[in-house]
């Protein structure tokens with residue numbers, strides 16, 4: 012089958028921690044659990060100050076279909092309910108739990124699973140969300156499989172962001188869980204015909220391990236992807252493994268594809284085996300300000316300050332802290348922010364590295380166009396934003412397919428003139444979305 | 456600890472900057488520049504210094520006069536001056552160099568908004584301007600290594616190719632090394648090719664544009680005249696290889712997409728052959744590039760790739 016070569020970018024890998032298994036951090040004195048750590052509606056708090064909780068006790072319930080419950084990640088006492096300002100500017104409720112230092116677990120019973128319904132129901136209670144960073148509730152994804160027609164499962168083990176090795180460690184340390192998890196999915200999603208496990212070439216030990224584990228599974232194929240950013244982007248990995256194009260405005264499920272991050276599958280299986288919901292995760296701590304990069308097992312809700320202290324990062328070196336990697340990560344404003352379910356990495360940059368060069372005029376070099384995996388022309392959006400007449404501007408943006416932009420960062424990375432391309436794309440997308448919503452209301 | 460820096464992603468960026476790209480172009484141009492001084496002696500050096508100097512000073516003064524941010528630091532003015540200098544013949548007067556460079560920088564580039572906003576290649580346009588304004592500044596002067604018979608005519612190979620007998624054409628080796636009449640920097644194909652390899656190796660340009668441009672000229676000449684030697688002379692004569700490497704690869708005035716750049720190069724090749732074989736001017740390279748510069752935005756639009764997952768707007 013003919014496959015076009017997608018645009019890609021040579022971004023340094025910095026996989027310094029690939030060889031270091033995760034170690035647990037010292038129990039934090041307290042954790043802060045925001046009720047919105049996922050895409051969808053915030054969960055509803057079900058505890059009150061003074062309650063005692065053990066690890067795995069429910070703290071907030073899923074409030075609607077697209078939502079996810081939150082569980083206590085340390086044992087101790089509910090101290091108070093706080094407000095927490097998320098990076099996107101929304102304020103959400105958060106529960107502060109003071110640890111008693113014992114890390115006691117609730118009695119756990121593995122869920123009884125006999126059908127796909129049991130499975131999605133169980134997953135709904137596990138608090139599991141897409142751990143690759145998107146944070147889409149896993150139960151909702153599996154629900155799509157219930158409707159049938161899911162023929163392809165793509166396991167995302169690309170981990171294309173610089174520094175991060177959380178998924179690498181999952182594949183190496185918990186590969187068996189991934190294998191069993193796939194078996195479980197095969198059992199309950201009978202329509203599955205083909206499984207692709209996409210891993211970037213720069214992780215040969217993971218490719219080897221997965222190939223070995225899946226050698227007895229005829230339907231599975233380990234695909235070694237080029238080590239070029241952004242292989243792990245959903246559309247890119249689906250195209251580069253299964254050869255399926257996800258059209259604009261559609262979901263992978265519309266094309267019979269289920270995409271899951273490898274760590275999500277491992278956690279799913281862990282839950283099915285033990286009944287322990289998602290209360291901790293592996294966090295890579297690395298970046299130019301980190302002298303000894305590490306993988307740490309962190310209770311969800313631990314403050315960034317605690318995690319960095321455990322990793323031995325000196326306060327003076329810290330210029331910028333990112334949730335996630337340097338290409339798509341979000342900068343945080345305070346070290347008191349809690350790590351959440353989707354925090355697979357803390358990238359810490361020195362002040363000098365945090366600064367971007369001043370933009371100079373675009374020299375029309377075409378590097379951004381060549382780099383865009385989707386094949387967009389990022390300069391067109393920046394130009395369109397200068398058009399004064401709204402209708403013309405929106406038409407141009409639509410015509411140039413702004414909505415396909417996945418904000419992967421390739422274009423801004425390669426631009427020799429340091430143009431703020433991704434930033435402009437975000438602005439353009441918001442404008443177009445508002446405009447479309449507005450025209451829709453006008454029509455009705 | 457000081458305050459945390461907060462900005463939007465991506466948080467890292469490439470080390471390749473505009474000035475590094477321009478510096479690479481200057482490095483690539485340095486060999487043809489050295490060759491020109493070897494071939495033509497001090498007059499060549501004078502031309503180079505004058506053009507580069509007046510290009511930089513023009514931009515400096517323009518920015519001062521219009522109170523714009525100073526941009527000479529990005530080295531693009533120096534590149535324009537150098538490209539123009541090497542495309543001029545050795546007998547061009549110093550004041551003509553000044554006028555040509557100032558025209559290229561002020562009229563063609565700065566008045567359109569500066570770097571990145573000009574639609575026409577400043578160096579190619581500057582050369583055409585000099586050629587049209589002072590008709591004598593377009594032909595060639597003999598090099599220091601020519602024998603007496605050749606010195607008599609000092610006609611450029613392109614002019615000789617226009618005659619029916621081709622008498623007095625330099626040998627192919629002389630053509631390759633630059634021992635022939637013509638512009639100072641365009642003669643030594645060897646030096647230009649090394650510059651080309653440098654630019655490709657440093658990922659400043661893709662190989663396609665020069666190869667397609669020169670290849671088109673070669674094939675068309677071969678087809679029209681059916682004479683292999685004629686086609687080879689056509690490729691080496693005039694400023695073709697030089698312009699294909701240094702002018703047709705200009706970012707600003709060519710399409711932004713790879714396919715578009717290939718079409719652009721093809722178009723340059725066709726127009727060059729048309730002018731050379733059927734037009735009244737012996738050389739057509741700068742005109743071909745200028746014409747294609749004008750068509751560039753349209754080519755760019757036509758050559759847009761369909762984005763992955765993009766559906767036609769009316770189908771939605």
Ligand code: SF4
Pocket residue numbers: 382383384385386387388389415416417418419420421422423432433436
């Ligand atoms: S951020 Fe958008 S426009 Fe830029 S490279 Fe990624 S998908 Fe393309």
Ligand code: SF4
Pocket residue numbers: 372373374375376377378379380390422425426427428429430432711
């Ligand atoms: S990479 Fe930067 S300078 Fe080059 S075309 Fe894109 S926006 Fe312009």
